[in-house]
Amino acid sequence: MFAEVYQIVQRIPIGKVATYGQIVRILGTRDSRRVGHALHANKDRKVPCHRVVFADGSLAPGYAFGGAKIQRLKLESEGVKFKGNKVNLERCRWSR
C-alpha cells in the first residue's frame, strides 16, 4: 500500500518534485488521494513528502508538515525553482 508510495517518493532526486498524479500513475491506479493519504499517514518522518506536489505544482494548503510556505522554502533549498506560488514543473518535474 503506502510502501510503494514511500519508495517512489524517496526515489525523487534532490532539486526535483513529483506530482500526485505522477506517483499514482507509477502505482498503476488513478486515485491520487491514496498517495496523499500515504504521506499523511507517514507525515514527513521517513519520506520527503515536501517533494510531492499537486498536478499544477501547488502544495497542500494547511496539511503540509508545517505550512505550504515552509514546504516552498524547503524545495527552494533543494534547488527547485518556483513559479509564483507554484513549483516550476516544466523544470523540476521528476521524470522516472
Added chain:
DNA sequence: CTTATGACTATGA
C-alpha cells in the same frame, strides 16, 4: 458491515 471524509485530478460552467 455501511457511511462519511480526505496531502487529488479531470471536466464543466
Added chain:
DNA sequence: TTCATAGCCATAA
C-alpha cells in the same frame, strides 16, 4: 482563469 462537481480508493467512525 477561477469555482464547483464527479470519480477512485483507503482510513476513520
